[in-house]
Amino acid sequence: MSIESKLAELGVTLPDAPAPAANYVPFVQVGDIVYVSGQISTDESGLILGRLGDTMEVEAGVGAARRCAINLLAQVRAACGGDLDRLVRVIKLTGFVNSTAEFADQPKVINGASDFMVEALGDAGRHSRSAVSAAALPLGVAVEIEGIFQIR
Structure with a gap:
C-alpha cells in the first residue's frame, strides 16, 4: 500500500508544505538524507497555541x-518531488514543547x-x-518538531 493510500485510510490529507517564515529553507537534502526544519503546530484553522502545564x-x-x-511529511513529500513513496524511513525527531518549568510530560506530548x-x-x-x-x-505555538529522514 502506498504511503498516500495509508494516510487516506487514516483520514489524513497532507497540506501543501508550509513555506519558511524567515531566512532559511524548509529542508536540506544531503545524499539520501533529508533534514526538515522545525514544523510548528498548525491545522486547517491556523496556529495551535498553548503552554503545557498552563493553558493546555x-x-x-x-x-x-x-x-x-x-x-x-508534507515537507518530505516536497523534498521527494511529490512522491512520498520515496520515503525509506524516519531517522530522528526532535520535539520542543512549550511548557512550564514544572511540566514533566514532554515525552507524552511528542508521542x-x-x-x-x-x-x-509502520516500521x-x-x-x-x-x-x-x-x-x-x-x-506562541504549543509544539515544534524537526526531523531527519532517509529517502530513495
Whole structure:
C-alpha cells in the first residue's frame, strides 16, 4: 500500500508544505538524507497555541504534535518531488514543547508525532527521538518538531 493510500485510510490529507517564515529553507537534502526544519503546530484553522502545564492539557499537546508530524511529511513529500513513496524511513525527531518549568510530560506530548509516524509508516516510522521543554516557541505555538529522514 502506498504511503498516500495509508494516510487516506487514516483520514489524513497532507497540506501543501508550509513555506519558511524567515531566512532559511524548509529542508536540506544531503545524499539520501533529508533534514526538515522545525514544523510548528498548525491545522486547517491556523496556529495551535498553548503552554503545557498552563493553558493546555497533555491530550491537546499530543494532537498538536501529531499535526507537526503531518507537516513534516508534507515537507518530505516536497523534498521527494511529490512522491512520498520515496520515503525509506524516519531517522530522528526532535520535539520542543512549550511548557512550564514544572511540566514533566514532554515525552507524552511528542508521542503524538511518534505514534503517528508508526501508524502511517509502520516500521519505517520507528525513529530515535528527543523531547524537550521550551520556555517559549515561535508565535506562541504549543509544539515544534524537526526531523531527519532517509529517502530513495
